[in-house]
Amino acid sequence: MSYRRTRAILIKELRHILRDSRSLALALAMPAMMLLLYGYALSLDVDHIPVMVYDQDGTDASRNLVRQFQGSRFFEIRGFGGYGEIRRAIDRSKILIGIVIPRGFSGEVASGRGAAVQLLVDGTDSNTSAIAVGYAEGVVQAYSAEWRARGGMPPAAPAIDARARVWYNSSLQSRNYIVPGLIAVILMILAGQLTSLTIAREWEMGTMEQVLSTPLRPTEMVFGKMLAYFLVGLADSAVALVVGVSVFSVPFRGNVLLLALTTCLFLFGVMFWGIFVSAGAKTQAEAFQLGILTTFLPGFLMSGFVFAIDTMPKVIQVISLAVPARYFVTTLKALFLKGVGLHVLWPQLVFLAVFAGLVFLRAVSKLKRQKVA
Amino acid sequence: MNGFAVEIHDMVKTFGDFVAVDHVSLQVKTGEIFGFLGPNGAGKSTTIRMLCGLLIPTSGSASVVDIDVAKAPEQVRRNIGYMSQKFSLYDDLTVEQNIDFYSRMYGVPRERRAERKDYVLRMANLTERRDALTRELSGGWKQRLALGCAILHDPPVLFLDEPTSGVDPIARAAFWDLIRDLARTGHTVFVSTHYMDEAEYCHRLALMHRGKVIALGAPAELRRGLNHHSLLRLDTTAPLDTMRAIEGAPGVVEVAVFGSGLHVVVEEAERAMEEIRRRLGAKGIEIRRLEKILPSLEDVFVAMIEAEERKAA
Numbered sequence: 001m002s003y004r005r006t007r008a009i010l011i012k013e014l015r016h017i018l019r020d021s022r023s024l025a026l027a028l029a030m031p032a033m034m035l036l037l038y039g040y041a042l043s044l045d046v047d048h049i050p051v052m053v054y055d056q057d058g059t060d061a062s063r064n065l066v067r068q069f070q071g072s073r074f075f076e077i078r079g080f081g082g083y084g085e086i087r088r089a090i091d092r093s094k095i096l097i098g099i100v101i102p103r104g105f106s107g108e109v110a111s112g113r114g115a116a117v118q119l120l121v122d123g124t125d126s127n128t129s130a131i132a133v134g135y136a137e138g139v140v141q142a143y144s145a146e147w148r149a150r151g152g153m154p155p156a157a158p159a160i161d162a163r164a165r166v167w168y169n170s171s172l173q174s175r176n177y178i179v180p181g182l183i184a185v186i187l188m189i190l191a192g193q194l195t196s197l198t199i200a201r202e203w204e205m206g207t208m209e210q211v212l213s214t215p216l217r218p219t220e221m222v223f224g225k226m227l228a229y230f231l232v233g234l235a236d237s238a239v240a241l242v243v244g245v246s247v248f249s250v251p252f253r254g255n256v257l258l259l260a261l262t263t264c265l266f267l268f269g270v271m272f273w274g275i276f277v278s279a280g281a282k283t284q285a286e287a288f289q290l291g292i293l294t295t296f297l298p299g300f301l302m303s304g305f306v307f308a309i310d311t312m313p314k315v316i317q318v319i320s321l322a323v324p325a326r327y328f329v330t331t332l333k334a335l336f337l338k339g340v341g342l343h344v345l346w347p348q349l350v351f352l353a354v355f356a357g358l359v360f361l362r363a364v365s366k367l368k369r370q371k372v373a
Numbered sequence: 374m375n376g377f378a379v380e381i382h383d384m385v386k387t388f389g390d391f392v393a394v395d396h397v398s399l400q401v402k403t404g405e406i407f408g409f410l411g412p413n414g415a416g417k418s419t420t421i422r423m424l425c426g427l428l429i430p431t432s433g434s435a436s437v438v439d440i441d442v443a444k445a446p447e448q449v450r451r452n453i454g455y456m457s458q459k460f461s462l463y464d465d466l467t468v469e470q471n472i473d474f475y476s477r478m479y480g481v482p483r484e485r486r487a488e489r490k491d492y493v494l495r496m497a498n499l500t501e502r503r504d505a506l507t508r509e510l511s512g513g514w515k516q517r518l519a520l521g522c523a524i525l526h527d528p529p530v531l532f533l534d535e536p537t538s539g540v541d542p543i544a545r546a547a548f549w550d551l552i553r554d555l556a557r558t559g560h561t562v563f564v565s566t567h568y569m570d571e572a573e574y575c576h577r578l579a580l581m582h583r584g585k586v587i588a589l590g591a592p593a594e595l596r597r598g599l600n601h602h603s604l605l606r607l608d609t610t611a612p613l614d615t616m617r618a619i620e621g622a623p624g625v626v627e628v629a630v631f632g633s634g635l636h637v638v639v640e641e642a643e644r645a646m647e648e649i650r651r652r653l654g655a656k657g658i659e660i661r662r663l664e665k666i667l668p669s670l671e672d673v674f675v676a677m678i679e680a681e682e683r684k685a686a
Contacts, residue, residue: 206459213450215478
């Protein structure tokens with residue numbers, strides 16, 4: 001590999017990048033835009049659950065229970081009505097839960113026999129409704145305990161009392177968990193896209209033919225091109241990280257150098273991947289589609305950034321081992337939230353390095369074969 | 374060195390069932406301008422691309438300055454300059470940036486780069502426009518810049534694939550002046566074209582048709598070689614009636630409309646002219662001009678290609 005020719009390719013690519021200032025501006029704005037869009041839209045927190053109350057009892061006791069719901073940040077009472085209204089509201093997705101407090105509720109509570117409250121739940125979105133039901137049960141239980149205390153009754157003691165203490169994301173905000181993963185996924189998509197057009201463009205414009213008639217070697221071309229876009233990728237990473245920490249106030253507890261090292265290894269791999277895709281495609285349109293398909297889908301679905309890999313079918317779990325975003329997501333989440341170091345994260349780094357190396361070799365051999373095809 | 378800059382021996386290239394280059398053998402002498410002629414799809418570009426190591430021959434061999442193109446393609450690339458059919462420099466770089474890039478690609482030593490750049494800028498007449506974006510140049514300028522980038526490393530052999538297609542006649546003439554200058558300074562130029570007037574500038578020519586070389590020689594040799602037939606120019610008042618009257622006459626091989634008159638290929642000029650005068654006199658057609666002329670290369674090649682087509686059919 002000639003240092004001089006690799007450098008010449010790097011300089012030439014940087015000139016292309018700087019000449020096309022609109023694309024460059026877009027490339028730099030993309031991580032912030034995507035992060036803001038997905039970061040705000042993709043919240044897994046369940047709160048402000050819309051409910052409707054059918055208070056058949058109409059006593060102090062029942063109104064007290066309703067006030068408990070009103071006071072919780074998890075619920076929002078959208079109105080009162082009978083079964084008919086609740087059904088209609090659920091059908092139109094106006095509410096998620098209908099709470100029915102039966103006649104005689106206060107009497108049963110007062111007698112200490114235990115009272116029942118009916119919850120009518122829209123189970124369309126099973127995940128959200130399960131969480132909502134959990135919160136509703138919590139509210140009812142809290143009310144029940146309070147009532148017993150006031151009446152001088154001993155609290156109903158459970159056989160085993162689990163006291164949970166949450167580490168790392170103690171407020172259990174889904175944003176803290178989503179944003180680091182999101183940064184990884186966004187960088188995978190952007191980095192892959194940056195390089196996926198570069199060789200296809202040269203095939204399409206015919207400039208490849210001329211360059212290949214010089215002593216230039218495929219290794220030099222792949223490496224030089226990657227380095228130029230790597231600089232853009234680094235800038236993109238910095239933008240994404242700064243937005244993640246400042247706008248979403250996600251805590252960063254890890255080592256910045258380790259973060260930089262992982263990011264570089266990850267970018268190398270994904271950018272070589274883009275070049276590999278590009279070398280096989282003879283038009284930019286083809287390269288673009290292949291690039292999106294092979295970065296977006298695995299990045300989104302198989303990186304574990306939202307969808308837990310452990311619960312996926314075995315086949316997909318095995319495929320996900322070849323997705324670099326998976327290792328980057330793991331590293332970023334660990335660095336942001338846990339602040340662990342190299343002694344825990346080294347396997348992730350080794351994988352990212354191996355991935356980059358293998359894809360580099362594949363890209364070079366692909367280009368070699370295309371060259372004389 | 375055995376005096377040949379390019380040697381092709383029995384080279385074949387097939388794409389699936391299609392035979393693009395069909396057992397081609399030829400030799401190009403050092404310092405020669407070697408013209409490669411033929412209709413589109415005859416296999417000219419494919420041959421040139423194999424010589425540049427951009428395609429691998431299916432069989433046969435070729436060498437450029439005694440280096441085997443299949444065995445040492447990288448070494449070959451150091452010794453050639455190539456201009457592909459389509460303009461293929463970077464449109465979004467300036468003239469100077471393109472030159473700098475190719476200078477580094479060809480490994481021009483640092484101390485010689487400035488001098489070579491100046492030479493190329495002067496040769497292409499682009500010194501004033503060194504900072505212009507390449508996409509803003511007109512066809513003729515682009516062409517000269519492409520040639521300039523191909524000779525930055527002063528290669529002994531140049532392959533130019535239809536370098537003047539789509540360029541105006543004045544720019545074409547200027548371009549050929551450059552090619553002749555290069556040949557005078559010892560460079561071998563292997564150039565393909567489909568302009569017959571350009572063929573006249575070449576020292577030797579090969580005519581390709583359907584992957585085969587069907588004629589090879591200096592322009593003058595080829596003109597003489599119309600299979601011992603002669604060409605007559607015949608102008609009359611009624612060309613169509615004239616054609617009908619002399620077609621199939623003894624000694625007349627072929628009659629074709631050419632401009633306002635006719636070109637008649639005959640076996641023997643004197644006897645045929647006598648026969649034509651007799652026949653037209655009988656029909657009362659007035660002859661304005663009847664003489665033996667030297668066939669142009671176009672006549673020769675059209676006749677040769679038609680003969681090939683007849684053989685194939």
